[in-house]
Amino acid sequence: MHSRMDAYERITRNVSEVVTEDEVRALAEQPEGKRAYVGYEPSGVLHIGHMLTATKLIDLQEAGFEVTVLLADVHAYLNDKGTFEEIRETADRMREQFVAYGLDEERTEFVLGSEFQFDREYVLDLHALELETSMARAERAMAEIKSGETAKVSQAVYPLMQALDIVYLDVDLAVGGMEQRKVHMLARDTLPSIGEEAPTCLHTPLIADLSTGVGKMSSSAGVTISMEDSTADIREKVNRAYCPPTRDPEPDDDGNERENPVLQIFEYHVFPRFEAVVVERPEKYGGDLTYDDYESLAADLESGELHPADAKGALAAYLDELIAPGREMIRSE
RNA sequence: CCGCGCUUAGCUCAGCCUGGCAGAGCAGCCGACUGUAGAUCGGCUUGUCCCCCGUUCAAAUCGGGGAGCGCGGACCA
Numbered sequence: 001m002h003s004r005m006d007a008y009e010r011i012t013r014n015v016s017e018v019v020t021e022d023e024v025r026a027l028a029e030q031p032e033g034k035r036a037y038v039g040y041e042p043s044g045v046l047h048i049g050h051m052l053t054a055t056k057l058i059d060l061q062e063a064g065f066e067v068t069v070l071l072a073d074v075h076a077y078l079n080d081k082g083t084f085e086e087i088r089e090t091a092d093r094m095r096e097q098f099v100a101y102g103l104d105e106e107r108t109e110f111v112l113g114s115e116f117q118f119d120r121e122y123v124l125d126l127h128a129l130e131l132e133t134s135m136a137r138a139e140r141a142m143a144e145i146k147s148g149e150t151a152k153v154s155q156a157v158y159p160l161m162q163a164l165d166i167v168y169l170d171v172d173l174a175v176g177g178m179e180q181r182k183v184h185m186l187a188r189d190t191l192p193s194i195g196e197e198a199p200t201c202l203h204t205p206l207i208a209d210l211s212t213g214v215g216k217m218s219s220s221a222g223v224t225i226s227m228e229d230s231t232a233d234i235r236e237k238v239n240r241a242y243c244p245p246t247r248d249p250e251p252d253d254d255g256n257e258r259e260n261p262v263l264q265i266f267e268y269h270v271f272p273r274f275e276a277v278v279v280e281r282p283e284k285y286g287g288d289l290t291y292d293d294y295e296s297l298a299a300d301l302e303s304g305e306l307h308p309a310d311a312k313g314a315l316a317a318y319l320d321e322l323i324a325p326g327r328e329m330i331r332s333e
Numbered sequence: 334c335c336g337c338g339c340u341u342a343g344c345u346c347a348g349c350c351u352g353g354c355a356g357a358g359c360a361g362c363c364g365a366c367u368g369u370a371g372a373u374c375g376g377c378u379u380g381u382c383c384c385c386c387g388u389u390c391a392a393a394u395c396g397g398g399g400a401g402c403g404c405g406g407a408c409c410a
Binding site for chain 1: 372
C-alpha cells in the first residue's frame, strides 16, 4: 500500500496542527511501539467526526504505533451526556464500530475511563491539577466541547482529567480534532507543574458543515453522516451538500469563511483509505475519470474538468463503502 | 436564605401594561432556474404560549401557588 511513505509524513499527513514538530519528528525516528491515543465520549453511533480521527489512528498504526482508544465514560458523564448506565451501554457498541471501520484489533487497546479514573492516585493528581488551574482557563478550554450553555463545575474538571489520562495511559502522542487543542494546550501548561511531561499533540481538521460549508459539521442526527445511514441516506446527504466548483469558496454574506465539505471528505476520508478513486461519468460528459490522489481531483474540480455532481456521486459511493461494515453490524444487533 | 429577571414555532425573540382567532425574522420543506449544492425568485409548514389553581362570556395576557434557568445580594462565624 503506502508502505514507502516516510513515517513522519504518514504520521502528519492531513493534520492541521502538530505540537510540536520537533517532538513528532523525534517519535517518527523510532515509531515502532510508540503509543498514541484518542478519547471519545461514547455515543451510540460512529459518525464522520469520529471517523476522521480514527483514520488518523489507522495511519499511526501503519507507521508502527500502538493505539489506545479511550472510551471516556466518565468524561461523558461530567459533560452531562446521561447516566453511567446509559453511557456504558453505548461504549461497547462504539468499540465494535471502530473495529468495523478498520482499526486493527490486534494493535488497538480499548480502555474505559472508569477503569482507572477513580483510582486514589489518579484522584489525588487530579486535585493537584485543579489547584494549578483557574476556572477561567478551564472554561476556555471547554468552550468547543461543553454541552449546555452554562459551565458546570464538572466541566471544569473534565479537561484536567484529559491531561491526566495522557499520563496514566502512558501515551507518547495525544490525538484529537482541532476542537481539542485548547484542552491539550492546558495539558502542556499544567502537567509540568505536577512533575509530568508536556504531551505531544496532533490535531486533525474539522469537516465543515455539510449544507453551508461554514464552521464545523454538527454531529446531531440527520445533519452528519454516520454508520446508521443507508446507502440512499448517504447519497441524499452528499447530494444536498454545499459544493461550489472550487476548493476555496468565497465567504458567505455574513462574512463567514466557507470550505468545500465535499472536497474535505475526499481529502480526509476517502483518499487515505483508497488507492485510487474512480469517478463514474456518463459518456456524454466524457466518461469515467480516475484519480490517484486528492490534489489531482481537487485541481480538476477547480478547472471545471470534474463537475461537482459527478464528484458527489463518487463521494457517496466511497463513503458508503467505508461505512458499510459498521452499518451491517449495527443492523444485525 | 433574600431580591430581581427570564420561560411563546427547530433558533432568536415580539405580543402581556390596556383580556377578544398566537405573530415576526431566521431555519426547514416544496417548486422554478442552474448537469450538484449555494445564490436568486415563487409558494408552504411549524405551537402543551413552563405547570397547576382561580377570576372572566372570553386568559399567552389578570390574581394566587409551583418548577426550571440565569443574575445579584446576604452570611463571613
